[in-house]
Amino acid sequence: MNATILPNSKKHYPVLLKEILSIISPQNGGTFIDCTFGQGGYSREILKFKNTNVTAIDRDPECKNTAQKIKQIHKERFSFFNKKFSEIDKIKNEDSKIKGIILDLGYSYAQIKDPNKGLSFDSKGKLNMRLGLNSFSADDVVNKLSQKDLELIFKYFGEDKDSRIISKKIVNQRLQNSINTEKLVSIINSVKKKSGRIHNATKIFQAIRIFVNKEISELIYGLINSAKILDINGKLLVVSFHSLEDKIIKYFFKSLSEDKKVSRYYPEEKNPNKLFKLMSKKPIYPSHDEISTNRPSRSAKLRYAIKKNNMINFEKDFVKKFSKLLEIENLSKKL
Numbered sequence: 001m002n003a004t005i006l007p008n009s010k011k012h013y014p015v016l017l018k019e020i021l022s023i024i025s026p027q028n029g030g031t032f033i034d035c036t037f038g039q040g041g042y043s044r045e046i047l048k049f050k051n052t053n054v055t056a057i058d059r060d061p062e063c064k065n066t067a068q069k070i071k072q073i074h075k076e077r078f079s080f081f082n083k084k085f086s087e088i089d090k091i092k093n094e095d096s097k098i099k100g101i102i103l104d105l106g107y108s109y110a111q112i113k114d115p116n117k118g119l120s121f122d123s124k125g126k127l128n129m130r131l132g133l134n135s136f137s138a139d140d141v142v143n144k145l146s147q148k149d150l151e152l153i154f155k156y157f158g159e160d161k162d163s164r165i166i167s168k169k170i171v172n173q174r175l176q177n178s179i180n181t182e183k184l185v186s187i188i189n190s191v192k193k194k195s196g197r198i199h200n201a202t203k204i205f206q207a208i209r210i211f212v213n214k215e216i217s218e219l220i221y222g223l224i225n226s227a228k229i230l231d232i233n234g235k236l237l238v239v240s241f242h243s244l245e246d247k248i249i250k251y252f253f254k255s256l257s258e259d260k261k262v263s264r265y266y267p268e269e270k271n272p273n274k275l276f277k278l279m280s281k282k283p284i285y286p287s288h289d290e291i292s293t294n295r296p297s298r299s300a301k302l303r304y305a306i307k308k309n310n311m312i313n314f315e316k317d318f319v320k321k322f323s324k325l326l327e328i329e330n331l332s333k334k335l
């Protein structure tokens with residue numbers, strides 16, 4: 001999560017902002033796509049530089065109000081689309097050369113505080129977890145899918161070691177009454193010893209949210225389509241908040257920027273046609289100062305690469321590598 005507003009504060013803190021601006025250099029102008037507009041933290045900062053244009057995307061229809069306010073100030077230089085970022089290739093204007101694309105994954109502080117979205121463990125009533133433009137909710141997932149399917153979702157998307165017992169308890173208990181948020185948290189608490197460091201329900205909630213919002217295919221196709229529309233020398237930047245997302249991003253950048261290894265006895269064969277130049281194998285983390293002002297930024301990781309070539313069919317291996325996760329996501333066809 002990128003919680004970008006402090007409690008008791010109306011001020012907004014976009015995560016890793018300084019680092020992102022120094023990578024994309026908006027002072028030199030250009031067209032940028034902010035794939036996860038949220039409260040407009042990055043878009044607003046980029047637009048402060050005169051020769052910039054920003055196209056913003058967010059799946060949450062509630063972002064429209066903030067977007068409208070920005071549009072009133074920057075009529076010609078800003079546009080907003082209430083769409084999913086996997087469709088970025090359909091949004092891009094044919095003529096524009098994209099200098100930078102930013103994805104700041106997950107959900108905002110405003111979203112987790114919204115009782116209607118039901119993203120928080122403290123939410124009351126019916127399960128939801130929809131960020132926007134969804135076809136089913138957490139209530140459908142938890143109350144309709146089989147024990148086996150729930151176990152797979154918890155195991156692969158939450159990496160939770162108690163996936164089997166929790167899914168079994170859910171299915172037994174929903175025979176009496178459907179499972180709401182409070183009930184789900186109490187089932188999880190009944191299985192797990194209080195760990196203290198993170199809330200007992202963190203991984204199961206993460207798994208359900210990923211499934212409800214199809215976050216795996218969103219990320220996979222968001223990366224692929226961003227790489228396709230980016231201009232040569234354009235930069236793709238991704239901020240992630242948990243290890244499953246980071247695993248996918250890391251593989252994407254690494255595999256598409258590698259020189260081919262012919263044999264371990266010969267030097268690497270230089271591959272002049274690789275898609276990206278990776279600036280660093282290690283991610284960029286928020287500074288101590290940032291973490292002390294905006295504590296939820298502590299789990300953020302930024303990875304980025306520069307596009308060097310147009311390649312066709314580069315996505316095949318990448319999609320195959322994560323086919324198991326996509327298969328689990330497809331269990332939603334049963335709903």
Ligand SMILES: C[S@@+](CC[C@H](N)C(=O)[O-])C[C@H]1O[C@@H](n2cnc3c(N)ncnc32)[C@H](O)[C@@H]1O
Binds near residue numbers: 038040057
């Ligand atoms: C961490 S917040 C972004 C905060 C933003 N950088 C700012 O400074 O205000 C993530 C945002 O991404 C949006 N989002 C998540 N998945 C999305 C997707 N697949 N397509 C479009 N928007 C998405 C969420 O609705 C949320 O508003």
